Amino acid sequence: MFRKLILFVGLLVAVTAVLSACGGGGGNAGAGAATVSVEGSEFAYTPADITAKPGQKVTVNFKNVGTVEHTFVIKDLNFKLTAQPGQSASGTFTAPSTPGTFQIHCDVAGHTEAGMVGKLTVQ
Ligand SMILES: [Cu+2]
Known part of the structure; x- marks a missing residue:
């Protein structure tokens, strides 16, 4: 019983240590994850332009x-x-580690030509 309690407390301390280590962040790993909602119709994306940080998921x-x-x-x-x-x-995609712009498009026949394009900006 007592040993189990010790184990439990030990586990808590370990988990807390891991969590606070992750929370430190900084540098390139600090981007965090992002979620974007995009709607597609004939023949456009809304929004057409999305942005992400280098290396961001x-x-x-x-x-x-x-x-x-x-x-x-x-x-x-x-x-x-x-x-x-x-x-x-x-x-989910991972943004490139270097800044730049990347085309988004709909590859259904004729849709890109009809203007169904967008842009991902990594900065
Ligand atoms: Cu389309």
Whole structure:
């Protein structure tokens, strides 16, 4: 009984130590994760421009509010979400470690040409 209590307290101390170590942050690892919601329709993204910090993990909740299939593609990052009309798709990408801009587009035939493009800015 007493030994179990000691074990439990020891575990608590260990967990607390790990948590506070993570909380320190700083440097490049301090970006934290982000979530963005994007809607796709004919033929646009709302919002069309999203931003992320270098190395940041970004979860995209992509909702298709249109009447045909749409995708959310960041070709440079090998990232693609596909959503049917009225449906949503989610996924997480890691932003590049160096700043820059990356095209977002819908790769359904004709949609990019119709203006279904966006931009990811890493800064
Ligand atoms: Cu589309």
